[in-house]
Amino acid sequence: MDNNYFVDSKKLSKEALAKKHELENNPASRADIMAYLPGMEQIDSDISAKVLAEVESYDPDSYTAADVQRALDHKNRSIEDLKALLSPAADMFLDEAARLASIETQDHFGNTVYFFTPLYIANYCENYCVYCGFNCYNDIRRVKLNMEQIEHEMKIIAESGMEEVLILTGESRSQSSVEYIGEACKLARKYFRMVGVEVYPLNVDEYKYLHECGVDYVTVFQETYDKVRFEKLHLRGHKRVWPYRFDSQERALMGGMRGVAFAALLGLSDFRHDALATALHAYFIQRKYPQAEISLSCPRLRPIINNEKINPLDVSERRLCQILCAYRLFLPFAGITVSSRESKSFRDGIVKIAATKISAGVSTGIGDHESKYTGKNAETAEGDEQFEINDSRSFKKMYEDMSEEGMQPVLNDYLYL
């Protein structure tokens, strides 16, 4: 079974539609995913080669129950152990893996759970990523908030009690310039204790500039580490350049950021290979930059506007749990974020096993926090969402629920230095 990604908007011009179909149907019309575009900085790094060497030789079916048992028994788990924990053979050990993972999480993080909320400030995008609601051919309401509107949104979020914010944009340098993002981050520093960004990949000097604007954490999802699949899903735009995206975290650290986050969008390709690649990407970065705080996210595909059919395919909640246990057992010290793509019941359960950070009071739309938080109609236009969320609990509700679950919500554990 595969996802049915392609949807044609009636509003596209004949030329645009022809171009879209050409990209979808004729691989020769698409750019080389390994070729850097002008302005993209190329750094000297061997990390992608190391990750790919492990991932390409990974055969999940070759691991046995004995391999999994050995992996569970080890105190410090190797790459081989990680591979076993991600294999089909590990399914029958899920209970045991969860129990061990919860001990590791307890040892490193206690019973704490960190809160954050994403803030989308613009949804213009120059990429055609076929599964994403923001893709340039999708007919959605596009909005870019001005500084006044951004500040208004931040005030509303901060008043709810949230102290950590993740600033997001669609991937459009022309609509959402680095300076625009930087100014938004300076504003965020006024309202929040901790500011992260999830924006298009940047060069080292641009990350340095954002750091000076008050940002210390950078999230970039590779989406899929499988280059063949990547090529078929990211048909147009700078996002197609696989290696530039892969090296984003390293450039961010070179630019002075404190922490970086990694993820594959599960459901795009074989999830076992992608989960392995994500964990190893983080692992090799941490070995090279031991001071870096690393964290992993685990997004699964969700329906988007104009395409309700997109789903996470074979990545069931059970599989997702297996992946998160493997992440925790392999990288006991890493942060793990579980977003509002997942259900209330899943998030309530997984924070006791492996997750350390969850979002609350989430909107993936643009400029709609006031209407979503207060029910009041927005005065300005709202932009459409990137994807449908699943768990829509408010900050207050999440705080109460987590406390009831015996967890200790932490709103901030960070200083900008």
Next chain:
Amino acid sequence: MNKEDKLVIAGHEFSSRFILGSGKYSMKLIEAAVKYAGAEIITLAVRRANSKEHESILDYIPKGVTLLPNTSGARNAEEAVRIARLARELGCGDFVKIEIMRDTKYLLPDNVETVKATEILAKEGFVVMPYMYPDLNTARDLVNAGAASVMPLASPIGSNKGLCTRDFIQILVDEIDLPIIVDAGIGRPSQACEAMEMGVSAIMSNTALATAGDLPKMADAFRQAIEAGRKAYLSGLGRVLSRGGAPSDTLIGFLHD
């Protein structure tokens, strides 16, 4: 040794030799540490207190308890100094525990940067308590830099592995004239007791308590273990034979002059 056997840090006297660490913070933990372990010093991560909720955390620290802000999150001396100054501004007093880590996996302290930060902060009048990897040369540098105590780790922080660095801590106890406070890695009361028997001045612990099934009971166990170890140290431990039995006949009976 003062008659009442107080722990003295830069002229401040404490009856308790248990210090609560900050790693896994909860109100229940603070309560148990103060009430049942007798803690008179409680560590507070300044970065954690950098929250709108910080006032409630500070409010929860009982009166009479000394707050020990730490510099966790600092990756070098300069950052540690900035955090210490911020702690003072927040009204946390003059005590500061220096923690400088450039490693997010094991959270091992950077001794070189720690000495630098100690020197700067001691000059600014802070009571500086540096967390360090047990190394005699570094400990001597810390003494010269104006530290008020030396806080070697027993094993990686949060690991509950006990006295992995036992022999090196013993060297510090034997050679350094400041209170040696074992910080990080103590996972059981028996390990705390053993460290106290070795002559260390106090124990800092957090995870061992925070992850216990019954917090108050474990806190009480730590108090008793630390007191027992201290008494054993003060009373002078009986000798422990390392090889064979003690010969009843002398080996030097052949010496005639």
